[in-house]
Amino acid sequence: MFNFFQNFKNTARTLVGNLVNTAETEEELSDFVLDEMEDMLISADLGVNYAAELIDTLRNQTRIKPEAVKEFLKEEFLKTLQSAGSNELRYSDGLNIYFITGVNGAGKTTLIGKLAYKFKNEGRKVLVAAGDTFRAAAEEQLDIWSKRAGADIVRRDGADSASVVYEAIQKAKKENYDVILVDTAGRLQNKYNLMEELSKIKTVIDKNAPEALRESILVLDANTGQNGLQQAKVFADAVKLTSAALTKLDGSAKGAVILAIAKEMKLPVKLIGTGEKIEDLQEFNAEKFINALFDCKDG
Ligand SMILES: Nc1nc2c(ncn2[C@@H]2O[C@H](COP(=O)(O)OP(=O)(O)O)[C@@H](O)[C@H]2O)c(=O)[nH]1
Numbered sequence: 001m002f003n004f005f006q007n008f009k010n011t012a013r014t015l016v017g018n019l020v021n022t023a024e025t026e027e028e029l030s031d032f033v034l035d036e037m038e039d040m041l042i043s044a045d046l047g048v049n050y051a052a053e054l055i056d057t058l059r060n061q062t063r064i065k066p067e068a069v070k071e072f073l074k075e076e077f078l079k080t081l082q083s084a085g086s087n088e089l090r091y092s093d094g095l096n097i098y099f100i101t102g103v104n105g106a107g108k109t110t111l112i113g114k115l116a117y118k119f120k121n122e123g124r125k126v127l128v129a130a131g132d133t134f135r136a137a138a139e140e141q142l143d144i145w146s147k148r149a150g151a152d153i154v155r156r157d158g159a160d161s162a163s164v165v166y167e168a169i170q171k172a173k174k175e176n177y178d179v180i181l182v183d184t185a186g187r188l189q190n191k192y193n194l195m196e197e198l199s200k201i202k203t204v205i206d207k208n209a210p211e212a213l214r215e216s217i218l219v220l221d222a223n224t225g226q227n228g229l230q231q232a233k234v235f236a237d238a239v240k241l242t243s244a245a246l247t248k249l250d251g252s253a254k255g256a257v258i259l260a261i262a263k264e265m266k267l268p269v270k271l272i273g274t275g276e277k278i279e280d281l282q283e284f285n286a287e288k289f290i291n292a293l294f295d296c297k298d299g
């Protein structure tokens with residue numbers, strides 16, 4: 001069973017525990033210690049700029065005591081998460097469209113399976129749109145997930161992805177679906193074509209379901225850290241992202257990426273993937289996350 005505290009234990013150790021220990025064994029925050037702390041933040045995948053900003057703030061507060069570092073970080077991290085917006089996955093009484101993007105292997109199709117299952121359990125009528133039409137295997141995989149979840153699927157193998165989404169919207173309106181989950185391709189090898197394809201899907205939704213609630217979710221693999229984040233920036237322009245989902249957090253020490261996403265991309269993380277099974281999905285909560293990081297006994 002997933003446990004917030006257990007899952008972020010490794011992150012708590014690398015991001016907070018080591019840093020606070022390093023600070024607290026010193027009489028004062030010397031440049032040497034501050035540099036060491038900066039390196040630790042960077043290797044925890046917080047991002048070079050954000051790490052430098054935090055350490056500069058500490059450096060400039062000449063009277064700050066080493067024992068105040070923990071509280072300082074806690075406040076800064078919470079502020080960063082809150083300024084990126086609410087972590088709550090939005091849902092309305094009308095049609096809800098979740099537009100799922102991200103590079104190959106990030107966990108998009110798996111996330112759709114998990115979301116379909118979650119919404120079905122909540123009694124919703126769920127339709128999945130197989131918008132990754134590049135590989136037949138991708139549609140097959142989505143088909144398996146949607147059957148597992150008990151959701152319906154619109155699948156037109158090899159067809160233009162925007163037309164699959166168009167068809168899904170027509171069906172959803174005619175048959176009163178609550179939720180459409182849109183799967184997409186993620187092959188960055190042909191970045192230009194991919195971005196064209198995604199913005200075409202966006203236009204189809206804009207035109208045919210302007211009244212629908214829309215979440216455009218960027219899916220990121222926690223283990224790709226800062227690299228993944230750099231790659232993902234191309235999606236922000238094409239689809240107007242509203243939130244992020246961080247996958248493969250099970251056993252990973254890379255929870256700091258959540259802070260980097262909030263800081264660098266101004267996106268709230270709303271969902272976290274914690275395994276390969278259909279129920280391995282959690283809604284992210286900023287306060288719980290911060291508490292797990294800072295109140296972890298052996299952290
Ligand atoms: N451990 C773990 N594996 C995951 C998670 N989410 C996805 N995966 C795995 O990551 C791989 C790629 O997932 P997939 O959904 O096909 O990625 P896509 O290419 O973005 O659609 C698969 O082997 C999944 O089982 C997760 O939260 N935890």
Ligand SMILES: [Mg+2]
Binds near residue numbers: 109
């Ligand atoms: Mg996929």
